[in-house]
Each structure stands twice: as C-alpha cells, then as structure tokens.
Amino acid sequence: MTGKVEVIGSENLQRFIAGRSVAIVGAMRGAILASVIALAAKVKDEKLSGQVLKTRTGRLRRSINYKTSEAGDVLTGTVGTNVEYARRHEFGGTFDEQVRAHMRTCRQVFGHQLRAPIQVSVRAHARHVVLPERSFLRSAFTESLPGIQARMENAIKEAVNGAGS
Secondary structure, three states: OOOOOOOOOHHHHHHHHHHHHHHHHHHHHHHHHHHHHHHHHHHHHHHHHHHOOOOOOOHHHHHOEEEEEEEOOEEEEEEEOOOOOHHHHHHOEEEEEEEOOEEEEEEEEOOEEEEEEEEEEEOOEEEEEEEOOOOOHHHHHHHHHHHHHHHHHHHHHHHHHHHHO
8 A cells, every 4th residue: 555645835844843953952962061060060079079989189079071072963971080090990990000219207106106207218119909999970970860861851842842832
C-alpha cells in the first residue's frame, strides 16, 4: 500500500521547524553552560572542602575549571583541572616517587618534645606510595547527573513550546 502526503504551506513548515531547531540548540547551549558551572561549584564546595578531600593549600580547588565547546552538531561541556596530582587522587594507585634532599624541622624526637626545634638534613630518596581512590570529579558528576538531565529536558521543552507561540 502506498500513500501520498501533501503538505500545504511547506515553506512555512520548514521555517517553523528550522526556528525550533535554532531555539533548541540555543537552549541546549545555555543548559550545558549552567550544568558545567553548577558541577564545578559542587566539586569545589562539597568534594574539595572536606567531603572527599580536605583542603591544605586550596590549589586543587582553585584549579577546577569548566568550558563549553561546539564542533559541528556536538555541544560539549567539560569540568576538570590541570593540577598534576589530581589524577592520583581521582583514580588512586600505587607508584614510586622521588623525594629531593631537603631540610626538615623536628619538634620532637622518639616521642619526646624538644625544648627548641632543630633542623635536620634529609637525603634524596625514593618512596613507594599507595594512594586510595578519592573521586571528586566523577562522583560529583554521577550525583549531578539527574539534575543535568532534567535541565536538558526542561531546556528542550521550553524551546519547543516557546517556538510555537
């Protein structure tokens, strides 16, 4: 069985559909930007403020950044860091690291408090480190995923409904 469909005013329909797609893409850009901003804030405010890792210097927390990009039909949002030790905390692992020679301040010896701190020379050496996994990026993303999906769905619904009015 074959049928024939005739669309009257097809130019108007094409413009209407094109208008919706532009609105949807724009809404998705906004939703992705809002999502990466919220995710970066969650990582900083929750994961790197004591829930997963305690703050020592604040370097890792300050390094959390986000960006959005567009390549063809693909919109991407990214949250990450460029701090070299972030990967070790995120995924954990076993590794050897070199410790340079340095001076150490000792305030106690064999459990006994010293009257005055002393400086001790420490030679360069290698140490074996076993670091447990302390996910701060992946866990924040997993926890945020329902909100991100809802934000995307709402953006699409608003774009579709708004374009038709």
